[in-house]
Amino acid sequence: MSRAPEPIRLVALPGIPAVLPGDDLPALIRAAAQRASISLQAGALVVCQKIVSKAEGRVVTLSDVTPSAEAMKFASEDGRDPRQLELVLRETARIVRRGHGVTISETKHGFVCANAGVDLSNAPAPGTAVLLPLDPDASARALRDALLADCGAPPLAVIISDTFGRPWREGLVDLALGSAGIEPIRDLRGKPDLDGRELQATAIATADQLAAAAGLLMRKDAGTPAVWIEGIAIEGDGDIRGTLRDPATDLFR
């Protein structure tokens, strides 16, 4: 019988204010960690996409958006703001499905999600929309580099998370949009199970499990957009984009 792994602790970083374009996100995270007496080392920092996007200026004023004919058509079908649909189409590489008032897009990054991640709630002001970061892996990398430069020490994982709907199941879960300082998928294939037989199809999406765990503390209505997780094994280094399923082997695209 092998030893049980160490307990895991999740702490919401307190007191992060509403983030505005151009804000120094590493400084806000660092200050919040200090308030909670947390040293950013030997753990994973999970940060909600929304504040990353806002800090990076991925905010659009809807009155500046001129909807295309296609956006007008979709908006009319869905009972939505045509300017929102215009942003959805601009962020979309390919429409995967449309129906029930929602557009399931493959974004230019390769994520498959509702409305290409364009969000009107929790936007910095009424009449604005927040888009996904241009390159969430690069956002995670930059945040990790900044934190390591002045207050952290490796191993330090940084994950940018966002809530996603799923086929077949109601409700949203948080998934990883970007990662740095950790291998997003822990591949156990080829390792034996307890009885020595080979474990099949056991590549665990660790970054997604961390994002979902952090989601337990990441209440959009409570202003806790960053969660620190300690007690986990942090191994390897890889980005999320490299772990998206190849459309050629995807049965649902």
Added chain:
Amino acid sequence: MSRAPEPIRLVALPGIPAVLPGDDLPALIRAAAQRASISLQAGALVVCQKIVSKAEGRVVTLSDVTPSAEAMKFASEDGRDPRQLELVLRETARIVRRGHGVTISETKHGFVCANAGVDLSNAPAPGTAVLLPLDPDASARALRDALLADCGAPPLAVIISDTFGRPWREGLVDLALGSAGIEPIRDLRGKPDLDGRELQATAIATADQLAAAAGLLMRKDAGTPAVWIEGIAIEGDGDIRGTLRDPATDLFR
């Protein structure tokens, strides 16, 4: 600025042996919790489907299985054991997709998953397969009732979890197959965001987030099939089956 929520702690329950059909799962859980000095109250117990299935005798000896013609055909196409495919077909209400050596089934419970949850790895003996519990919500309810009867106190949530593949993303995450003592989806729709605007489409799949969090400690290769989570809000009571998406509104079925 609102107060940050309390930290969350996850503990793998130590020393649970390989479970066999007929084993007293509540007694095994209770003993493991005592070893870790954990009182099973004000928290969520997440238990891996595999040990629930084994305790309930959902184990099939492959040599007892006679494959149908369809199972023979699928097994030949996929390079798999025809007896496994026969079990997959018996557990399947509807085949959602087939390809790349895998059958995506809607099980008789309504779960959409690879191979209808029929698993040859981590089976109790070579030449056996483990099936999903007949009614995972009832399994969770029975385990909760037994724990409350002799050592726990409400609020106590029990979740049965299993690893699932997903469309679009590589790697597996743990999801909830059954639940008792908690509302599986926390519905924030209609509540205001930080700026007073209504949060849209924000129904968080809490049970799935708990399952994924527990998955960080649930190593199939390390014998830790049950995880205790404390520090979370436990509200309501509902089953997972009631939260599965209605096929009529599902864009991927």
